[in-house]
Each structure stands twice: as structure tokens, then as C-alpha cells.
Amino acid sequence: MQSRYENAMQEKINLLRDKKCVRILALESSCDETAVAIVENGRKILADVVYSQVDLHARFGGVVPEVASRKHMEVIDALIDETFAKAGLALGAVDAVAVTCGPGLVGALLVAVSCAKALAFAWQVPLLGVNHIEGHICANYLAHENLEPPFVALVVSGGHTHILHVVSRGKYILLGQTVDDAAGEAFDKVARVLGLSYPGGPHVETAAKAGNPKAFDFPRAKMKDNPLNFSFSGLKTCVVNVVHNMKQAEKDIPTNDIAASFQTAVIDVLVQNTLSAAQQVGAKTVVLGGGVACNMALKEAMLQEGKRSGITVLVPPISLCGDNAAMIGCAAYDHFLQGEFSDLTLNAIPDMKINYV
Ligand code: KG4
Ligand code: ZN
Numbered sequence: 001m002q003s004r005y006e007n008a009m010q011e012k013i014n015l016l017r018d019k020k021c022v023r024i025l026a027l028e029s030s031c032d033e034t035a036v037a038i039v040e041n042g043r044k045i046l047a048d049v050v051y052s053q054v055d056l057h058a059r060f061g062g063v064v065p066e067v068a069s070r071k072h073m074e075v076i077d078a079l080i081d082e083t084f085a086k087a088g089l090a091l092g093a094v095d096a097v098a099v100t101c102g103p104g105l106v107g108a109l110l111v112a113v114s115c116a117k118a119l120a121f122a123w124q125v126p127l128l129g130v131n132h133i134e135g136h137i138c139a140n141y142l143a144h145e146n147l148e149p150p151f152v153a154l155v156v157s158g159g160h161t162h163i164l165h166v167v168s169r170g171k172y173i174l175l176g177q178t179v180d181d182a183a184g185e186a187f188d189k190v191a192r193v194l195g196l197s198y199p200g201g202p203h204v205e206t207a208a209k210a211g212n213p214k215a216f217d218f219p220r221a222k223m224k225d226n227p228l229n230f231s232f233s234g235l236k237t238c239v240v241n242v243v244h245n246m247k248q249a250e251k252d253i254p255t256n257d258i259a260a261s262f263q264t265a266v267i268d269v270l271v272q273n274t275l276s277a278a279q280q281v282g283a284k285t286v287v288l289g290g291g292v293a294c295n296m297a298l299k300e301a302m303l304q305e306g307k308r309s310g311i312t313v314l315v316p317p318i319s320l321c322g323d324n325a326a327m328i329g330c331a332a333y334d335h336f337l338q339g340e341f342s343d344l345t346l347n348a349i350p351d352m353k354i355n356y357v
Contacts (some may be wrong), residue, residue: 002321002343003343005121005124005177005343005344006343006344007289007342008124009124009125009126009127009172009341010344011204012124012125012126013126013341016080016095016096016126017110017339017345017356018046019091022040022041022042022095022333022336023038023039023040023042023093023094023095023097024038024039024041024042024077024094024095024096024097024098024128024329024332024333024336025037025038025080025083025094025097025098025117025119025131025329026038026097026099026102026250026283026325026326026329026332027076027097027098027099027100027112027113027116027328028099028110028112028135028315028323028324028325028327028329029076029100029104029108029111029324030059030100030102030103030104030105030108030109030112030323030326031068031073031104031105031108031158031159031323032052032053032054032056032063032068032108032321032323033050033051033052033053033061033123033322033324034051034053034071034072034076034079034111034112035048035049035050035051035323035324035325035328036049036076036079036082036083036325037049037324037328037329038083038084038087038089038094038324038329039142039322039326039329039330039333040200040334041333041336042141042330042332042336043066043141043142043145043330043333045142045326045329046086046087046088046089047082047083047084047086047347048083048319048324048325048326049079049082049083049086049225049325050322050323050325051075051079053067053068053071054069054108054198054199055116057198058197059196060121060198061192062097062188062198063105063158064144064161065105065107065108066107066219067107068105068107069097069105069107069108069110069111070110070273071110072108072112073110076111076112076115077115080115080119082223083266085211085243086125087185092119092122092123094123094125094127095123095125095126096120096126096332096336096341097116097120097123097126097127097128097247098116098127098128098129098130098328098329098331099112099113099116099117099127099128099129099130099238099328099346100113100116100130100131100135100328101111101129101182101342101348101349101352102131102132102162102349102350102351102352103129103131103132103133103159103160103216103349103350103351103352103353104159104348104349104350105133105350106146106191106350108349109347109348109349109350113129113142113303113346113347113348115244115343116346117346119164120344121344124161126336126341127341127342127343127344127346128332128335128341128342129342129346130187130328130331130332130335131331131352132160132323132328132352133155133162133353133354134153134170134172134331134354135158135166135218135327135328135330135331136153136157136160136289136290136321137153137155137164137166137172137287137331138286138327138330138334139289139316139320139321139324139326139327139330140153140287140289140314140325140329141330142316142320142327143314143315143316143317143320144287144316145279146322147285147287147314148164148169148193149166149167149168149171150167150168150281150283151166151270151284151285151286152164152165152175152202152274152277152278152281152283152285152286152287153166153281153286153287153288153289154270154274154286154288154289154291154293155288155289155290156182156183156184156270156288156289156291156292156293156298157183157184157290157291157292157323158182158184158185158188158199158291159164159182159185159288160177160182160290161177161178161182161183161184161230161232161270162174162177162178162354163176163177163228163273163274164278164354165277165281165283166287167279168293169334169337169338170331170335170338170340172333172351172354172355173355174355175216175228175277175280175281176226176227176228176229176230176273176277177229177230178229178230178231178232178235179223179230179231180231180232180331181231181232181236181293182232183230183232183266183270183343184199184290184291185232185264185291185293186235186236186262187200187201187204187234187263187266188201188260188293189202189236190204190239190240190258190262191204191235191239192256193239193240193243194243194253194255194259196255198258200295201292202294203292204259204262204263205263205295205297207259207260208256208260208262208263208264209256209260209261210256210258210260210299211255211256211257211258211261211262212256212257212259212260213256213259213264214261214264214307215258215260215261215293216234216257216258216260216261216262217261217267217285218238218239218262218267219234219235219238219265220235220268220269221235221269222352223236227271227273227276228276228277228280230269230270230273231260232266235262235265235266237312238333239242239258244259250258261303262314263295263297264297266298267295267297267298267301268301268324270298270302271298271301271302271305273313274302275302275305275309275311276308278309278311279309283309283311284310284311284312284331285310285311285312285314286302286306286312286313286314287313287315287316288302288313288314288315288321289312289317289327290321290322291318291320291321291322291323293316293321294321294322295317296323297311299313327341
């Protein structure tokens with residue numbers, strides 16, 4: 001049986017279909033960033049606020065889920081107020097509320113999901129649950145206004161390494177993914193063993209600039225079942241063993257050379273698999289997304305190899321590569337246009353999949 005809210009939303013959704021300007025409030029709390037944005041017609045960012053908890057987790061060397069959830073709860077209300085103020089809108093002056101409902105840390109996800117449900121109910125506007133990985137792909141629509149599917153997307157972050165065929169707006173086919181660690185997770189673990197701070201990706205990148213990428217021949221895993229899949233745990237273990245053996249032998253650790261050789265090994269497989277995927281499905285465009293897409297060496301290698309294969313490579317600006325809510329507002333608009341709304345039973349789905357056609 002439909003609730004009063006759902007009945008009221010059916011009518012509202014019919015009215016919204018003809019509206020020329022649709023403003024969506026988007027919330028994101030899947031990991032260690034609390035983010036709020038207001039996006040107009042899925043393309044124009046009216047306000048975009050990100051509160052990073054990086055400093056809070058740095059002393060633990062990684063995200064502590066319970067600490068993350070508590071911090072999200074502490075800051076989310078003030079961030080929503082700030083976002084409406086920045087957009088020059090009265091509190092609640094939006095047509096829908098969107099929220100990341102997965103994948104991510106369950107306790108962290110629940111903060112924005114509960115908040116979004118409460119706001120949608122209080123303001124009597126429709127609710128839209130969004131997949132975080134889809135958000136990272138859609139960051140590219142915000143950055144490249146003429147981008148339209150079909151294309152291939154590589155989402156590389158601390159939690160995900162996915163290659164997807166974006167067949168049309170909101171329709172995705174998963175072509176490959178990591179079978180163990182995500183690429184960003186491998187960067188963070190290698191940084192840790194090298195004594196670099198958290199999050200490790202940017203520090204490994206800086207160290208790599210001063211190192212020799214050929215100093216160590218680290219493994220590039222080839223996956224038999226699906227050659228477009230990734231595995232980074234063997235590479236990570238190999239780096240850990242090299243460092244451990246050098247320490248045992250009381251040798252100086254060549255941090256920059258290890259960082260450069262590790263980074264090159266990761267980039268080699270990311271570039272190779274992504275471009276093979278594009279060739280396999282006949283895509284002429286590849287887009288990147290996620291925190292690891294901030295890595296300049298990855299961007300340069302992807303652009304250079306893409307050019308060689310006649311494939312255009314697009315990367316969002318750094319502010320849209322990491323976790324943010326503007327990308328969620330953008331992804332939500334596609335679901336809005338397709339009439340795909342959520343009801344108040346929406347829940348956090350920590351292992352939410354993305355493979356819908
Ligand atoms: O997308 P994101 O902000 O959060 C997740 O959804 O995971 O990505 C964070 C990840 C971390 O693992 C971080 O070390 C990595 O992205 N990262 C980088 C760089 N900047 C961030 N990895 C390599 N090079 C970078 N410059
Ligand atoms: Zn992310």
C-alpha cells in the first residue's frame with residue numbers, strides 16, 4: 001500500500017515533468033567526505049560544499065568507520081544551510097532531494113540517507129537514491145558539456161576500480177573490476193609501508209616524480225577469467241616484501257624509486273585494460289573518475305596512449321574527481337528524467353552493484 005507521501009509524490013512528479021528548471025539538493029556521505037550540492041537541470045552547479053575528514057583519520061592511517069559516521073552527523077546540517085546560502089536560495093527551495101545510497105561504509109551512508117529521507121518528507125519533494133560509482137562517472141557531464149554516451153568509463157578510487165560501458169544516460173554495463181584491492185587502496189597501503197602520510201595517493205605521486213620507474217620490476221597482474229579485471233593485492237604484497245627485506249638487511253629504502261616503479265605498474269594495467277575495453281565495445285571516448293584520477297601520471301599516460309589508438313580521453317577537474325555531491329545531483333537528474341524515484345523505504349546498500357541496462 002502506498003503511503004500518503006508516495007501518493008502526493010506521484011502527483012508532484014507529473015507536475016515536475018514539464019518544469020524547465022529542476023533544482024536537486026544532493027547529499028553524499030559514503031566514506032570520509034560529507035558533501036552537499038545543489039545542481040540545476042543536472043548540469044549547472046549552484047553550490048557545492050565538501051567537508052573532508054582526512055585530518056581526522058590521518059592519525060589512524062585510514063578511515064575509521066565509526067569516527068566517520070559520527071563526524072558526518074555532526075556537520076551535515078550546517079553544510080546543508082551553507083549550501084542553500086551559497087546558492088542564494090531559501091532553505092528547502094529545491095524540486096527533489098538526491099542521496100548516495102551505496103556502495104560505501106554502511107554507518108557513513110546511513111547519515112545522508114536518513115537526512116535525505118527526512119528532508120524529502122518534510123519538504124514534500126521526491127527522493128532519488130544514487131549509486132556512488134555512477135556519480136563518479138557523471139562528474140564528467142558536469143566538466144564536459146558536450147559529452148554524451150556511448151563511452152567507456154574508468155572509475156578509480158579508494159574503494160573502487162571499475163571499467164564500465166556507458167551505453168546511454170543512466171545505463172551501464174560492467175566490463176571489468178578489481179578482484180581484490182582497489183587501486184587507491186593499493187596507493188594508500190604502499191604509502192603506509194614507505195612511511196608516507198594518509199591518504200597515500202598524492203604522496204606516492206610526489207615521491208614518484210623524483211624516482212626511477214624502471215628501478216623495480218613490479219608485477220602487472222593478468223586475469224585469466226576476464227582480461228579486463230584487475231588485481232592489485234599481489235603488487236602491494238611485492239612492494240611490502242621488498243621494503244621488509246631491505247629493512248632486514250639494514251639497507252636504505254629508495255622511497256622515490258619504489259613509489260615510481262609501483263605507480264607505473266598500476267598505471268600500466270589501468271591504461272591497458274581501459275583502452276582494450278574501449279576497443280572491445282567500439283567506444284571512441286574514455287572518461288576517468290574517482291580520487292586516483294587526480295594522478296597526473298595516470299592522466300598523461302591515458303591521454304598519450306588514447307591518442308595512439310584514436311580514443312579521446314576526458315578527465316574531470318580535481319575538485320570533481322574526489323568525492324563530492326555535485327556528481328550525485330548530476331546522476332540523479334538522469335533518474336529524474338527517466339521517472340526513477342525512490343520511496344521512504346530507501347536504505348543504505350554498502351555493496352550496491354552497478355550493472356544496469
Ligand atoms: O574518490 P575518493 O575521494 O574516495 C573514494 O570513493 O574512495 O578517492 C580517494 C582515493 C584514496 O585512495 C587516495 O589515495 C587516492 O584516491 N588518490 C590518489 C591521488 N589523489 C587521491 N591516488 C593516486 N594519485 C593521486 N594523486
Ligand atoms: Zn568515491
